[in-house]
Amino acid sequence: MAELMVDARSVRKSYGANQVLNGISLTVEQGEVLCIIGPSGSGKSTFLRCLNHLESINGGRIYVNDELMGYRQVGKVLHELKPKDIARQRQSIGMVFQRFNLFPHMTALQNVIEAPIGVAGVSAEDAKTLGLELLAQVDLADKADHYPAQLSGGQQQRVAIARALAMKPKLMLFDEPTSALDPELVGDVLDVMKNLAKAGMTMIVVTHEMGFAREVADKVVFIDKGLIVEQGTPKQVLDNPQESRTKAFLNKVL
Amino acid sequence: MVDSTDHSDDVVAVPLRHPARWIFGGVAALLLLSFIYAVASAKSIQYELVGKFLFDHRIIEGMGVTLFVTVVCMSFGTILATLLAIMKLSQNPIQRWLATGFIEFFRGTPLLLQIVFWGYLGIIFPQLVLGVPYTDIVFLSGDTSDLIPALVAGIIALSLNEAAYSAEIVRAGILAVDGGQVEAAKSLGMSSSYTMRKIVLPQAMRVIIPPMGNEFIGMLKNTSLLQLIAVAELYTAASTISSANLAQIELLIVSGFWYLVMTTVLGFPQRALEKRYGRGFESVGGRAAPRAFKVGRR
Ligand SMILES: Nc1ncnc2c1ncn2[C@@H]1O[C@H](COP(=O)(O)OP(=O)(O)OP(=O)(O)O)[C@@H](O)[C@H]1O
Numbered sequence: 003m004a005e006l007m008v009d010a011r012s013v014r015k016s017y018g019a020n021q022v023l024n025g026i027s028l029t030v031e032q033g034e035v036l037c038i039i040g041p042s043g044s045g046k047s048t049f050l051r052c053l054n055h056l057e058s059i060n061g062g063r064i065y066v067n068d069e070l071m072g073y074r075q076v077g078k079v080l081h082e083l084k085p086k087d088i089a090r091q092r093q094s095i096g097m098v099f100q101r102f103n104l105f106p107h108m109t110a111l112q113n114v115i116e117a118p119i120g121v122a123g124v125s126a127e128d129a130k131t132l133g134l135e136l137l138a139q140v141d142l143a144d145k146a147d148h149y150p151a152q153l154s155g156g157q158q159q160r161v162a163i164a165r166a167l168a169m170k171p172k173l174m175l176f177d178e179p180t181s182a183l184d185p186e187l188v189g190d191v192l193d194v195m196k197n198l199a200k201a202g203m204t205m206i207v208v209t210h211e212m213g214f215a216r217e218v219a220d221k222v223v224f225i226d227k228g229l230i231v232e233q234g235t236p237k238q239v240l241d242n243p244q245e246s247r248t249k250a251f252l253n254k255v256l
Numbered sequence: 257m258v259d260s261t262d263h264s265d266d267v268v269a270v271p272l273r274h275p276a277r278w279i280f281g282g283v284a285a286l287l288l289l290s291f292i293y294a295v296a297s298a299k300s301i302q303y304e305l306v307g308k309f310l311f312d313h314r315i316i317e318g319m320g321v322t323l324f325v326t327v328v329c330m331s332f333g334t335i336l337a338t339l340l341a342i343m344k345l346s347q348n349p350i351q352r353w354l355a356t357g358f359i360e361f362f363r364g365t366p367l368l369l370q371i372v373f374w375g376y377l378g379i380i381f382p383q384l385v386l387g388v389p390y391t392d393i394v395f396l397s398g399d400t401s402d403l404i405p406a407l408v409a410g411i412i413a414l415s416l417n418e419a420a421y422s423a424e425i426v427r428a429g430i431l432a433v434d435g436g437q438v439e440a441a442k443s444l445g446m447s448s449s450y451t452m453r454k455i456v457l458p459q460a461m462r463v464i465i466p467p468m469g470n471e472f473i474g475m476l477k478n479t480s481l482l483q484l485i486a487v488a489e490l491y492t493a494a495s496t497i498s499s500a501n502l503a504q505i506e507l508l509i510v511s512g513f514w515y516l517v518m519t520t521v522l523g524f525p526q527r528a529l530e531k532r533y534g535r536g537f538e539s540v541g542g543r544a545a546p547r548a549f550k551v552g553r554r
């Protein structure tokens with residue numbers, strides 16, 4: 003059996019009285035692509051943000067690459083780690099956001115090499131070589147000196163992917179990476195993600211692109227109201243759903 | 257009814273005319289001219305004295321002190337303001353209260369009062385002792401007026417006051433930066449201080465610089481209040497001279513002229529800074545980059 007990259011065990015999260023995640027358990031093996039689907043407000047983004055501890059959790063445990071994320075367990079209590087240790091853990095997890103979140107005061111190349119230089123301690127020269135390589139990989143070698151405001155949405159998102167890859171992550175998280183894009187720009191971003199999957203990257207993708215899920219995902223999870231309703235291969239979940247809530251959701255989006 | 261419209265395509269478009277602008281402009285020019293005439297022809301103003309003292313060495317030295325105090329106070333003030341702003345935005349309630357208390361106190365009392373307070377500290381506390389209370393450990397002790405001469409007192413007063421005012425400017429700048437920026441930085445493993453220095457503050461600068469330019473000009477003029485504690489800046493120099501030769505108006509014109517020159521010259525570095533921190537925020541290809549206002553000709 004392949005090694006587990008992500009092992010989430012009954013993750014619970016609430017904002018005040020609003021219980022958003024009600025005990026989510028799932029595993030992702032190394033090299034696997036997991037797609038998360040579900041209605042708006044079901045907790046998909048929240049779950050993703052718990053994985054790299056952008057959000058703290060109220061219960062359960064998350065292991066990424068065999069390391070307990072964000073906490074240290076003493077007896078039955080999880081103690082939150084120091085910011086420094088959380089920052090270190092996040093270095094091996096890349097994240098791509100719906101609204102790109104590129105640093106607008108930096109060029110594409112600077113966006114990509116800021117963290118390798120400032121966080122990982124890579125030399126400026128090596129970082130530049132790496133940055134140009136990554137930009138070429140997302141087909142933007144000629145845009146290295148452009149500022150984000152000078153790029154289209156699709157180009158910005160590809161720079162954001164290159165930026166996340168620059169830290170050489172073991173796991174990539176994507177939160178609806180194409181839903182802020184014009185339809186004709188979606189394909190380029192999905193192509194980059196497909197190539198990444200082919201190259202063996204472990205990926206968790208929150209998406210409404212059922213075509214992508216069907217083609218690339220090893221596993222699809224349908225979440226509703228902070229609970230996993232159904233999971234399985236894309237064929238099982240997308241083409242032959244067993245639960246009525248899954249069927250209702252798929253009817254709406256397809 | 258007769259249609260007077262010419263339906264041929266051979267027509268000319270002219271922009272909207274603005275006759276009111278010309279009328280206003282004319283009236284304003286007239287008022288300005290008569291004011292200049294009144295001042296220039298006033299018998300009581302001896303213009304040769306203005307010329308004589310314009311480049312007087314005391315005036316020039318005073319201007320040096322004014323510039324020095326302005327730059328030093330703005331530097332200290334801005335650094336302290338940034339710390340206060342970060343404290344005020346902190347999760348830690350004690351830091352928030354400290355910062356809020358500092359800001360409220362220094363904004364809530366007149367600057368004049370603060371300057372006099374620091375200037376006369378020697379009268380309130382003739383001896384200054386820096387050490388551990390209730391022990392014999394003393395790091396520094398002496399006469400207050402020796403340890404804090406008037407210039408230092410003035411710099412302390414202006415810096416602290418400035419910090420309280422600019423803290424809110426810096427805080428507004430930090431708040432103007434999209435929260436997604438911090439999340440992206442965190443997700444790359446950046447620490448919060450690194451994120452503040454490299455991601456948040458450089459973007460906040462865009463919002464901070466224009467009001468800080470105002471602060472700079474305000475500071476330049478507020479240094480004249482240091483005359484009260486006898487710091488030899490420009491206004492003090494001018495009033496020292498005028499109290500000897502009784503040419504008050506002439507020396508007011510001299511110092512006013514130099515204040516105006518200095519505040520005008522300060523506008524240039526401000527524009528350069530605005531340009532530097534505006535990089536990446538220009539709108540390109542018709543897609544408006546996020547910015548609060550568009551300035552420029554219509
Ligand atoms: N910072 C927050 N504070 C309070 N409530 C929040 C916060 N973030 C999310 N929520 C709530 O948590 C619930 C789940 O939100 P989440 O963003 O995870 O949904 P989602 O499945 O990603 O939806 P979408 O498809 O619209 O992105 C929502 O009810 C939302 O209002």
Ligand SMILES: [Mg+2]
Pocket residue numbers: 046047048177178
């Ligand atoms: Mg979401």
